Amino acid sequence: MTIAQVRDILEARVLSGAELLENEVHSACGSDLMSDVLAFVKDQSVLLTGLLNLQVVRTAEMMDMKCIVFVRGKVPDETILSLAAARGMVVMSTGFRMYNACGRLYAAGLVSLEGVR
Amino acid sequence: MSELVLHYEVEGANFSAAGEASSAVKRVLSRLGLSDKVVRRASICLYEGEINMVIHASGGVIDVTVFPDRLEMVLKDTGPGIRNLEEAMREGFSTASDSVRDLGFGAGMGLPNMKKYADDITVESEVGVGTTVRMVVRLDG
Numbered sequence: 678m679t680i681a682q683v684r685d686i687l688e689a690r691v692l693s694g695a696e697l698l699e700n701e702v703h704s705a706c707g708s709d710l711m712s713d714v715l716a717f718v719k720d721q722s723v724l725l726t727g728l729l730n731l732q733v734v735r736t737a738e739m740m741d742m743k744c745i746v747f748v749r750g751k752v753p754d755e756t757i758l759s760l761a762a763a764r765g766m767v768v769m770s771t772g773f774r775m776y777n778a779c780g781r782l783y784a785a786g787l788v789s790l791e792g793v794r
Numbered sequence: 795m796s797e798l799v800l801h802y803e804v805e806g807a808n809f810s811a812a813g814e815a816s817s818a819v820k821r822v823l824s825r826l827g828l829s830d831k832v833v834r835r836a837s838i839c840l841y842e843g844e845i846n847m848v849i850h851a852s853g854g855v856i857d858v859t860v861f862p863d864r865l866e867m868v869l870k871d872t873g874p875g876i877r878n879l880e881e882a883m884r885e886g887f888s889t890a891s892d893s894v895r896d897l898g899f900g901a902g903m904g905l906p907n908m909k910k911y912a913d914d915i916t917v918e919s920e921v922g923v924g925t926t927v928r929m930v931v932r933l934d935g
């Protein structure tokens with residue numbers, strides 16, 4: 678699906694990278710623990726998290742992720758947004774909690790890390 | 795082909811800056827045209843190591859050497875050292891504080907992740923002196 682579809686499914690607000698919404702994403706990962714995100718080397722395009730610091734962007738960068746979704750309506754500060762923008766990532770904020778946000782994307786066909794639905 | 799050497803100083807106790815060296819290395823490796831998988835594996839190893847330097851030691855130095863067939867990454871700090879290396883290599887073992895856990899790390903996955911993605915890893919550590927981690931990632935991996 679496209680990042681624009683992710684935005685629509687999550688009823689999210691795009692905070693940076695609006696010009697990249699037509700990029701395709703094929704898998705996602707939801708975690709507040711960055712080492713768990715780093716434990717899977719496979720392609721993961723979208724990171725959903727409730728954690729709000731620069732290391733979220735760094736982790737996404739190491740993993741070549743294209744989109745970060747902050748759950749529970751969290752809004753990152755300008756430092757986080759500008760680093761994500763510099764690394765070519767879309768950042769959005771959704772009002773849904775982690776479980777619901779992941780469930781919505783999964784039900785819509787965005788697969789998990791393991792690549793198995 | 796001569797090797798390429800990259801050197802970075804990592805500042806201690808500056809959590810916001812943690813990852814800057816790994817980020818810089820990743821961009822250089824990508825520009826060299828190495829495979830995405832190799833770049834990602836090396837980046838994960840380096841980033842976890844860099845985070846460890848910031849969390850546990852007061853920074854340190856990172857040297858990355860690109861050989862025709864492999865990357866060698868050496869992370870050296872003069873921090874407190876690792877008291878029990880066997881425990882530290884085990885998933886879930888951590889001596890990190892709650893404040894570090896609040897930041898998304900300190901769950902005892904750092905060294906295990908590095909071991910998982912490096913083709914070879916050696917850790918030398920002496921309590922009160924410091925820790926040196928050497929990792930190799932093969933370019934054909």
